[in-house]
Amino acid sequence: MPIFQIKNNKFIKIKERSFDYEKDMQHLVEQNLEKVFGLEFVSGRLNKQFVIKNREIDTLAFDNQTKSFVVIEYKKDRSFSVIDQGYTYLGLLLNNKAEFILHYNEIKNKNLRKDNVDWSQSRVIFIAREFTPYQKGAIAFRDLPIELWEVQFMEGNIISFSQIKPAETQESITKVTKSRAIEKVAQEVKTFTFEDHCRRASPIIKLLLNKLREKIFSLDENIKEKPVQNYLGYKVNWYNFVSVHVYRDKLKIYVRKIKLEKDKEKKLTKVPASYEWGKTPLWWVDISKEKELDYVFEVIKESYEAAPDR
Numbered sequence: 100m101p102i103f104q105i106k107n108n109k110f111i112k113i114k115e116r117s118f119d120y121e122k123d124m125q126h127l128v129e130q131n132l133e134k135v136f137g138l139e140f141v142s143g144r145l146n147k148q149f150v151i152k153n154r155e156i157d158t159l160a161f162d163n164q165t166k167s168f169v170v171i172e173y174k175k176d177r178s179f180s181v182i183d184q185g186y187t188y189l190g191l192l193l194n195n196k197a198e199f200i201l202h203y204n205e206i207k208n209k210n211l212r213k214d215n216v217d218w219s220q221s222r223v224i225f226i227a228r229e230f231t232p233y234q235k236g237a238i239a240f241r242d243l244p245i246e247l248w249e250v251q252f253m254e255g256n257i258i259s260f261s262q263i264k265p266a267e268t269q270e271s272i273t274k275v276t277k278s279r280a281i282e283k284v285a286q287e288v289k290t291f292t293f294e295d296h297c298r299r300a301s302p303i304i305k306l307l308l309n310k311l312r313e314k315i316f317s318l319d320e321n322i323k324e325k326p327v328q329n330y331l332g333y334k335v336n337w338y339n340f341v342s343v344h345v346y347r348d349k350l351k352i353y354v355r356k357i358k359l360e361k362d363k364e365k366k367l368t369k370v371p372a373s374y375e376w377g378k379t380p381l382w383w384v385d386i387s388k389e390k391e392l393d394y395v396f397e398v399i400k401e402s403y404e405a406a407p408d409r
Contacts, residue, residue, distance in 0.1 A: 102253055113253045124226060124250060125173045127258070129158055134408070135260055136224070137337035138162055138169055142206050149202050151195055156188070161203065164339060165327050167220035168192055168199055174227040181234050182272075182281075185223040185245035189284045192221055219289045220327060226250055230263060239265035240272040242290045291326040296345040307389060308343070308350060314396050315341065318403050338406040341399045349387040352395060354402035355379040361397040379405075 103110040125144045132140040142149045143158035150156070158171035170188045192199060196213055203211050222244040230247050238245055247263040273285045293312075297305050315333050316322055325332040330342045330353075344351040357380055359367060370381035386395055403409070 102251070102257070102259075113255060113257060116252045116254055122173075124252075125157055128171070128173075128226065132158075132160055133337065135337060136160070136169075137164070137334070137339065141168075141203055143171075147206065151198055151202075152191060154187075154191060159199075159202070162220070164332065165220040166215060166217045167222070168203075168216065169222055169224060171224045171226065174225055177227070177229070177231050177234070181225055181230075181237050181245055181247065185225070185243075186278070186281050186284050188223045189221055189244060189288060190280055193218060193284060193287055217328065218287060220244075221288050222246065224248060226260075235263050235265065238263065240270070241292060242271050242273075242285065244284075244288045244290055289328065291328060293324065293326055293331065296326060296331055296343075299345045299347060300350075301347050304345070304348060304350060304387065307386070307392065308345060310389065310392060311343065311350065311352075311396070314392070315399065318400060319409075322403075335403060335406045335409050338408070340402045340406045349385045351383060351385050352399070353381050353383045354398055355381055356402050356405045359398060359401060361401045364394070366394070367398060 102113045104113055105111075122144070128135060129140055129143045129145045132138050138160040139162075141159040141161055143156075148155055148157075149159050156170055157173050160169040160171060161167070162169055170192065172184070172188070196216070196218065200211055200213050200216070203209070224246045226248045228251070229249055234247065238247060249261050249263060251259045251261075253259075271285075273282055276282075297308065300308060312324075312331075316324075319335055321335060323334045325334055325339070330344045332339045333341045333343075338355075340355055342353040344353075353370070354367070359382060362382070367382040367384045370383060382398075384395060384398075386392065
């Protein structure tokens with residue numbers, strides 16, 4: 100889609116810049132990894148690139164919210180299979196857990212342990228200028244731990260990232276393939292949907308969850324829902340401003356802000372610093388009744404308004 104600048108009430112087309120997507124783009128993303136994807140940079144072009152089993156990983160990242168590794172690959176050639184390559188990297192990760200942990204600890208000077216990582220949330224991100232219709236169609240499965248992101252680099256140093264979302268998700272990929280590599284990875288790596296979390300709730304809590312979800316989406320059309328194993332995350336850009344943990348008889352809600360102004364009745368509890376993710380303090384509250392919704396939503400809105408780069 101073309102991008103225009105408005106000048107004297109006229110549209111002036113902003114031209115796209117050409118550059119080496121497998122080198123220059125990697126350098127830019129690694130320098131801004133938290134800004135773009137909310138991930139911690141581990142290794143890549145900016146430092147010691149990780150090579151394992153004779154395969155070089157472009158960028159290795161860590162998701163501190165889900166406690167999982169993320170492999171990022173940059174593509175200029177449009178002929179590759181996102182499924183084959185994606186599952187190759189996932190298999191490499193799951194079959195060499197100790198090496199990934201050792202590499203992370205050496206680079207970050209930390210003491211991450213294998214049981215500190217949620218391997219079921221491992222994923223692969225492909226970044227390219229453009230994907231083919233076949234590649235876009237290939238990700239239309241409900242349990243695919245692979246993401247496609249298209250990037251445009253425009254004159255004036257304008258850059259945009261857009262995640263490719265299939266129009267509708269089909270059945271599990273394991274139902275349409277006999278690949279042992281895919282089946283093996285699927286046994287360990289799990290993806291989750293909003294419906295998965297709904298199934299945990301009683302009918303009353305399910306209704307409450309849907310009303311809360313509708314209110315959250317009403318804040319901004321750019322808000323994205325990210326279902327993971329333990330919660331539903333709601334993000335604006337890369338920033339997760341509210342997380343909802345679904346139980347049978349309640350919703351546990353976490354928000355992020357240094358100080359809450361809307362919590363007049365002091366209903367939220369601050370999470371101890373040792374349990375936080377990110378630099379912004381976390382607060383939580385349980386709700387189980389619709390009459391509690393408006394109060395909590397004002398606090399959620401406050402967390403959303405405090406999100407950086409909104």
